[in-house]
Amino acid sequence: MKIYNSLNRQLEDFVPLNHEQVSIYSCGPTVYDYIHMGNARTALVTDIIRRYLVYRGYKVKLVQNLTDIDDKIINRAAELGVSAKQLAHQNGEAFFEDSQRLGIHPADVHPKATEHIPEMISLIQTLIDKGAAYVIDGSVYYRVNQFAEYGKLSNRKPEDLLAGARVEIDERKEDPRDFDMWKAAKPGEPSWDSPWGKGRPGWHIECSAMAMKHLGKTIDIHAGGEDLRFPHHENEIAQSELATGHTFARYWMHVAFLKIDGKRMGKSEQNFILLRDALDHYPTEVIRHFLISAHYRHPLDYNPESLAKSEGALRRLNNCLDALKKYDGQVDANETGVSPLQEAVETMKSRFTDAMDTDFNTAQALGAIFTLVSEVNRSFTTSNGADAPVFAQAYQALTETCEVLGIYNMDAQDGNDVEQRDQLIALLLDIRQEARSRKDWDTSDKIRDSLKELNIEIQDTRDGATWKIIS
RNA sequence: GGUGGCGUAGCCAAGUGGUAAGGCCAGAGUCUGCAAAACUCUUAUUCGUCGGUUCGAUUCCGACCGCCACCUCCA
Incomplete structure (x- = not known):
C-alpha cells in the first residue's frame, strides 16, 4: 500500500508505526459558518481513507478537531449579536449534522480547541523553557530560527519566505517568520488565564496540542486541505517536533481544492456552495x-x-x-x-x-x-x-x-411500511397485468400514470413489470 | 519574485516507456400495445505546442504557450 507523502513529495510505502492501530489526524473546520463543499471534500477523503484501511484489516483511530475559538468566530458572533461560544456550538452541531448526511462516519474523537487550553498552555511553556518561544506583552511567539528544519513541509527556504511576505509585519517580533501561539486578550474577547496573562491560543498550537493529546507524539497520517500546508502544518511541525524531539506526523496528505468556475472555492471568495444546500438537491x-x-x-x-x-x-x-x-x-x-x-x-x-x-x-x-x-x-x-x-x-x-x-446505501429501503407498500404495488401490477391481457389499455395506463404521480415508475420488461421509486 | 500543480475524445476523468480504464452525452439496436425505463453495441491511430533521449514516448528530459494554487484567514 502506497501513500503520496507531501512531506517528501513522493509515493511511499505505507507502514504504520503501530501495526495494531493506524492513527490519523484530520484538520477539521473553524466553526464560524456552515461547511461548504470544499470542506466536505477533505472530510470525505479522510472518511474513505479510514473506511479503506478498515477494509484492509487495519484498526484505525481517527481524530478530527473543531476550531471553536478564532478571530472569525469572534467577529461573526459580534455581527450576529451572539456569544462566540454559542456561535461555535451551533455551527459545530451543524457540522456534525452535515457530515452525517454525507454519510461520513464520526471520528473516534472530535476534540475542541476550547476544551484543550491546559494542554496548549503546557506545550507553549515547554517551548518557552526550551528557548523556542518568547513573550511580548502577554502574547507568546514561536522563535522560528530555533527550528532548523522549518520549511521542510512546504519546501520553502527562509529567504523565500521573507521575499514574498505580503502580510503586514508585526515590528515587535524578532523575526518576521515568527508566529503567535498565544494571543493576549483584547477587551471584550473570550479569554483564558495563562502564565502570560489572559488570552487565547493561536490556531497552530491548537492542532499540535490536540493531535498529541489524543494520538501521541508521533502520528501516522496527518491530513488536511492543500491550503493548510503552509503555514498551518509547517507550524504544527515546528511546534511539535521542537517540543518533543520526535517526528510529528509520518505521512502528510493534502487534498486538492474544489473549484467553481475554474477558481478555488473559498469562504473569502464568496463563491462557495454549502454542503447542506447541495444535500438538499442531490442524494x-x-x-x-x-x-x-x-x-x-x-x-x-x-x-x-x-x-x-x-x-x-x-x-x-x-x-x-x-x-x-x-x-x-x-x-x-x-x-x-x-x-x-x-x-x-x-x-x-x-x-x-x-x-x-x-x-x-x-x-x-x-x-x-x-x-x-x-x-x-x-x-x-x-x-x-x-x-x-x-x-x-x-x-x-x-x-x-x-x-x-459509500456510494451504495443498502439500508435505503428499510422501514416498517415497506413490506406492505410492496405488497400493494404488487397487487396493482397484478391488476394491470390482467387488464393488459384483455388489451384494456385504458385501465393499464391509468394504473401506470397514477403510480407515476406517486413517484413510482413502472417498467415493462420481458419478465413482467417491475417498479422503482423515482425522485 | 519564490514554491508546487495541471493541460488526455463533445464534456468529466484514470493511466502507462510498447501502443489509451470508467462515467455522462450522442448515434444505432434489443425489449414493448404505446411509452418510459433498462440493457447491448459504436464513438481518441491519439494524449497543449515544438524539440531531444530511445528500437519505441501520451508516459523521461528541455523550451514554449495556456490555466490553477500556495507564499495572508480559508479544507
Missing part, C-alpha cells in the same frame, strides 16, 4: 460519487453538469445492484468450474484493491466497479438461471467495494 451517494470521481490530489470543478453526470453513473450502478439483489446469499457450496463472470468478479476485486492501494485512487477504483457492472449486465442477457451463485458473488463484491466508497 448523498451522488455527491460522494462526484467528489471521488477525480483523484484527491487533483483539483475538481463543482458544477451542475458534473453532478448530473454522477447522477447518471449512480443510476447505472443502482440498476445493476437492484437486479443483483435477489441473488444475494445464493452461494453455491459445490462450485464447479470458473465462469467468465466469476473471473470478472475476481478481476474487479483486485483492480479495486490495486487502485485504492496506490494512494487511494478512487477514480480508478470506480472504473473497476463499473467494468464489472457492464459484465454483469451482459451476463443477464444470456443468463439461464444457473448463474445465480455467480450473481450472488458479484453482488457481494460490488456492495463491499461500494460500501468502502
Whole structure:
C-alpha cells in the first residue's frame, strides 16, 4: 500500500508505526459558518481513507478537531449579536449534522480547541523553557530560527519566505517568520488565564496540542486541505517536533481544492456552495460519487453538469445492484468450474484493491466497479438461471467495494411500511397485468400514470413489470 | 519574485516507456400495445505546442504557450 507523502513529495510505502492501530489526524473546520463543499471534500477523503484501511484489516483511530475559538468566530458572533461560544456550538452541531448526511462516519474523537487550553498552555511553556518561544506583552511567539528544519513541509527556504511576505509585519517580533501561539486578550474577547496573562491560543498550537493529546507524539497520517500546508502544518511541525524531539506526523496528505468556475472555492471568495444546500438537491451517494470521481490530489470543478453526470453513473450502478439483489446469499457450496463472470468478479476485486492501494485512487477504483457492472449486465442477457451463485458473488463484491466508497446505501429501503407498500404495488401490477391481457389499455395506463404521480415508475420488461421509486 | 500543480475524445476523468480504464452525452439496436425505463453495441491511430533521449514516448528530459494554487484567514 502506497501513500503520496507531501512531506517528501513522493509515493511511499505505507507502514504504520503501530501495526495494531493506524492513527490519523484530520484538520477539521473553524466553526464560524456552515461547511461548504470544499470542506466536505477533505472530510470525505479522510472518511474513505479510514473506511479503506478498515477494509484492509487495519484498526484505525481517527481524530478530527473543531476550531471553536478564532478571530472569525469572534467577529461573526459580534455581527450576529451572539456569544462566540454559542456561535461555535451551533455551527459545530451543524457540522456534525452535515457530515452525517454525507454519510461520513464520526471520528473516534472530535476534540475542541476550547476544551484543550491546559494542554496548549503546557506545550507553549515547554517551548518557552526550551528557548523556542518568547513573550511580548502577554502574547507568546514561536522563535522560528530555533527550528532548523522549518520549511521542510512546504519546501520553502527562509529567504523565500521573507521575499514574498505580503502580510503586514508585526515590528515587535524578532523575526518576521515568527508566529503567535498565544494571543493576549483584547477587551471584550473570550479569554483564558495563562502564565502570560489572559488570552487565547493561536490556531497552530491548537492542532499540535490536540493531535498529541489524543494520538501521541508521533502520528501516522496527518491530513488536511492543500491550503493548510503552509503555514498551518509547517507550524504544527515546528511546534511539535521542537517540543518533543520526535517526528510529528509520518505521512502528510493534502487534498486538492474544489473549484467553481475554474477558481478555488473559498469562504473569502464568496463563491462557495454549502454542503447542506447541495444535500438538499442531490442524494448523498451522488455527491460522494462526484467528489471521488477525480483523484484527491487533483483539483475538481463543482458544477451542475458534473453532478448530473454522477447522477447518471449512480443510476447505472443502482440498476445493476437492484437486479443483483435477489441473488444475494445464493452461494453455491459445490462450485464447479470458473465462469467468465466469476473471473470478472475476481478481476474487479483486485483492480479495486490495486487502485485504492496506490494512494487511494478512487477514480480508478470506480472504473473497476463499473467494468464489472457492464459484465454483469451482459451476463443477464444470456443468463439461464444457473448463474445465480455467480450473481450472488458479484453482488457481494460490488456492495463491499461500494460500501468502502459509500456510494451504495443498502439500508435505503428499510422501514416498517415497506413490506406492505410492496405488497400493494404488487397487487396493482397484478391488476394491470390482467387488464393488459384483455388489451384494456385504458385501465393499464391509468394504473401506470397514477403510480407515476406517486413517484413510482413502472417498467415493462420481458419478465413482467417491475417498479422503482423515482425522485 | 519564490514554491508546487495541471493541460488526455463533445464534456468529466484514470493511466502507462510498447501502443489509451470508467462515467455522462450522442448515434444505432434489443425489449414493448404505446411509452418510459433498462440493457447491448459504436464513438481518441491519439494524449497543449515544438524539440531531444530511445528500437519505441501520451508516459523521461528541455523550451514554449495556456490555466490553477500556495507564499495572508480559508479544507
